Amino acid sequence: MKFKEALDFTKVVSGDKKEKLFDEETQSVLVELEKTTQDFWNVDESTANFLNLLIKIKGVKSALEIGTSNGYSAIWLAKALIETGGKLTTIEFWEKRSVLAIENFKKSGVFDVINVITGDAIDILGEMKKLNKEKFDFIFVDANKAEYIDYFNLYEPLLDKGGLIVADNIVSHYKKTKPFIDEIMKNPNYQTQILNFDAGILLSRKVN
Numbered sequence: 060m061k062f063k064e065a066l067d068f069t070k071v072v073s074g075d076k077k078e079k080l081f082d083e084e085t086q087s088v089l090v091e092l093e094k095t096t097q098d099f100w101n102v103d104e105s106t107a108n109f110l111n112l113l114i115k116i117k118g119v120k121s122a123l124e125i126g127t128s129n130g131y132s133a134i135w136l137a138k139a140l141i142e143t144g145g146k147l148t149t150i151e152f153w154e155k156r157s158v159l160a161i162e163n164f165k166k167s168g169v170f171d172v173i174n175v176i177t178g179d180a181i182d183i184l185g186e187m188k189k190l191n192k193e194k195f196d197f198i199f200v201d202a203n204k205a206e207y208i209d210y211f212n213l214y215e216p217l218l219d220k221g222g223l224i225v226a227d228n229i230v231s232h233y234k235k236t237k238p239f240i241d242e243i244m245k246n247p248n249y250q251t252q253i254l255n256f257d258a259g260i261l262l263s264r265k266v267n
């Protein structure tokens with residue numbers, strides 16, 4: 060009973076976040092998007108709030124998201140980045156979704172801090188790795204779960220020392236994400252913790 064009350068309490072606390080953080084237009088975009096999270100596979104509000112907090116705490120300047128969908132999580136990321144003076148690059152291979160995301164970014168006033176790349180993350184990250192020009196201090200991974208290990212091998216050289224990786228669906232898609240979890244857990248350059256959020260989040264900091 061006590062545990063259930065505690066869980067209810069987390070929901071109550073989560074309920075008043077948007078009013079504190081966002082203007083009315085952004086709040087209404089987010090509330091609208093929360094009605095279709097099942098169709099667009101968005102993170103839940105507590106995960107989004109956690110990402111927003113992390114960006115502000117770390118003072119992130121250059122963030123990368125793999126898996127934009129209709130832009131729900133990216134709005135939370137970008138709102139924090141406006142505060143830190145940072146920018147977001149987000150990758151989505153389904154064109155219909157990146158078009159929707161761009162509409163949502165415009166409506167919620169974050170379009171100017173987001174670079175939307177439409178294409179397969181494997182190809183895009185491969186190209187970024189080859190060019191070795193862009194660096195990131197925050198990477199949020201939320202695309203094809205079986206590809207998490209491939210994304211890691213491609214973006215890893217682009218992550219700054221002290222940079223953070225956050226990966227969603229670590230518990231809900233454990234079998235598919237396991238090769239990535241195993242790799243990062245045994246990698247001496249990373250300090251890692253799995254958090255019991257909605258679908259299970261992996262948080263890792265590049266030490267060296």
Ligand SMILES: C[S@@+](CC[C@H](N)C(=O)[O-])C[C@H]1O[C@@H](n2cnc3c(N)ncnc32)[C@H](O)[C@@H]1O
Binds near residue numbers: 099130131179203
């Ligand atoms: C779980 S959804 C992302 C949800 C989004 N982060 C949010 O919370 O609002 C995953 C998205 O990744 C896209 N995706 C999957 N594999 C991809 C790939 N290899 N390259 C680019 N996008 C991919 C899917 O089309 C889907 O829209």
